[in-house]
Amino acid sequence: MRTRPLKVALLGCGVVGSEVARIMTTHADDLTARIGAPVELAGVAVRRPGKVREGIDPALITTDATALVERDDIDVVVEVIGGIEPARTLITTAFAHGASVVSANKALLAEDGATLYEAAERHGRDLYFEAAVAGAIPLIRPLRESLAGDTVNRVLGIVNGTTNFILDRMDTAGAGYSEALDEATALGYAEADPTADVEGFDAAAKAAILAGIAFHTRVRLDDVHREGITEVTSADLASAQRMGCTVKLLAICERAADGRSVTARVHPAMIPLSHPLASVREAYNAVFVEAAAAGQLMFYGPGAGGSPTASAVLGDLVAVCRNKLAGATGPGESAYTRLPVSPMGDVVTRYHISLDVADKPGVLAQVAAVFAEHGVSIDTVRQKGRPDGDGEASLVVVTHRARDAALSGTVEALRKLDTVRGVASIMRVEGE
Numbered sequence: 500m501r502t503r504p505l506k507v508a509l510l511g512c513g514v515v516g517s518e519v520a521r522i523m524t525t526h527a528d529d530l531t532a533r534i535g536a537p538v539e540l541a542g543v544a545v546r547r548p549g550k551v552r553e554g555i556d557p558a559l560i561t562t563d564a565t566a567l568v569e570r571d572d573i574d575v576v577v578e579v580i581g582g583i584e585p586a587r588t589l590i591t592t593a594f595a596h597g598a599s600v601v602s603a604n605k606a607l608l609a610e611d612g613a614t615l616y617e618a619a620e621r622h623g624r625d626l627y628f629e630a631a632v633a634g635a636i637p638l639i640r641p642l643r644e645s646l647a648g649d650t651v652n653r654v655l656g657i658v659n660g661t662t663n664f665i666l667d668r669m670d671t672a673g674a675g676y677s678e679a680l681d682e683a684t685a686l687g688y689a690e691a692d693p694t695a696d697v698e699g700f701d702a703a704a705k706a707a708i709l710a711g712i713a714f715h716t717r718v719r720l721d722d723v724h725r726e727g728i729t730e731v732t733s734a735d736l737a738s739a740q741r742m743g744c745t746v747k748l749l750a751i752c753e754r755a756a757d758g759r760s761v762t763a764r765v766h767p768a769m770i771p772l773s774h775p776l777a778s779v780r781e782a783y784n785a786v787f788v789e790a791a792a793a794g795q796l797m798f799y800g801p802g803a804g805g806s807p808t809a810s811a812v813l814g815d816l817v818a819v820c821r822n823k824l825a826g827a828t829g830p831g832e833s834a835y836t837r838l839p840v841s842p843m844g845d846v847v848t849r850y851h852i853s854l855d856v857a858d859k860p861g862v863l864a865q866v867a868a869v870f871a872e873h874g875v876s877i878d879t880v881r882q883k884g885r886p887d888g889d890g891e892a893s894l895v896v897v898t899h900r901a902r903d904a905a906l907s908g909t910v911e912a913l914r915k916l917d918t919v920r921g922v923a924s925i926m927r928v929e930g931e
């Protein structure tokens with residue numbers, strides 16, 4: 500057992516950072532035994548130095564993050580400040596000064612992971628980021644290491660707790676979107692500005708990271724098709740229930756059937772109640788991985804919060820420290836397949852479309868003809884006249900699998916029909 504401690508610099512001391520510092524102190528003996536050397540908090544960079552931080556020696560607090568990462572005695576930098584800059588410069592500077600890095604920064608990894616990987620490799624250091632996707636759920640390491648000998652074909656997950664909470668309330672309590680969002684805000688799930696969650700940006704960043712690792716190629720945030728949940732209505736949930744489904748915001752990363760490209764997308768979708776993801780309630784996350792040899796695997800747990808995220812950070816910290824003592828590094832970037840990311844139009848899936856139509860002879864045939872012209876095969880149709888007898892009806896069409904581009908063409912043509920008063924909703928159907 501080495502007695503000289505490994506030195507850790509912490510960038511950020513908010514909900515996650517303070518929990519990392521606390522566990523490093525309270526579990527110091529266990530961490531020492533597991534690593535083979537003590538780990539010591541050597542500095543904590545914060546924006547507000549005056550704030551009282553229980554359990555942290557005030558002498559360790561600094562506002563000069565750059566000076567901290569430039570110290571040559573630091574073995575590991577833990578970055579939990581988030582955002583693109585200054586995080587990116589601080590991380591690359593840390594590598595240049597000989598430290599390995601543990602990061603929880605999904606936005607930066609999704610936007611410019613390549614720069615971080617390249618800097619880590621150039622300086623022979625580790626870059627670990629289990630906490631960047633789905634909080635405490637072990638997902639990055641299983642994909643990077645446990646499944647390194649397999650071929651992952653699909654990753655399908657609920658990776659945003661706030662939107663899962665909102666959709667769950669809409670489903671189980673019959674709440675409208677605004678009411679469910681208010682409840683999520685009151686309970687502290689949704690932030691004052693909920694855009695990143697409800698518009699799917701947070702989930703899209705996670706999808707980019709997962710797709711890149713799963714398919715050994717580079718996938719950036721811009722490559723991910725993104726739709727949020729702000730337009731999901733109580734009527735959509737009711738329609739889903741009638742089909743034996745529920746609605747989830749899904750991150751879906753797929754290898755094309757011919758194996759020559761991949762897709763990554765985030766959007767609300769109906770999934771059958773029999774699918775394991777349908778039973779993921781409240782703010783929990785779950786990710787379903789399909790691999791050629793392993794088959795179907797599911798990872799489930801708390802996807803956010805101080806303690807769960809700190810758990811993932813500390814797991815990485817132990818791994819990085821062990822590598823350091825062994826004079827080794829863990830896995831770096833694996834992007835050798837160079838598979839291109841196809842546009843959303845190439846995605847093949849099923850669709851649930853609700854139309855408001857004129858209730859008169861020939862309308863159903865006219866609508867069906869538009870689907871046929873675009874090569875989209877209909878699975879089921881349900882029509883319901885309005886009780887007020889206003890000459891209009893609701894028509895719900897569920898298709899067989901079709902290309903997204905063909906479906907978009909169909910919807911565009913339907914909107915031009917005089918007999919179609921409006922397209923009430925379009926939702927993809929997944930997980931069958």
Ligand code: HSE
Pocket residue numbers: 658659660661662688696701802803804
């Ligand atoms: N805001 C995210 C969520 C957690 O609701 O899941 C951080 O990624």
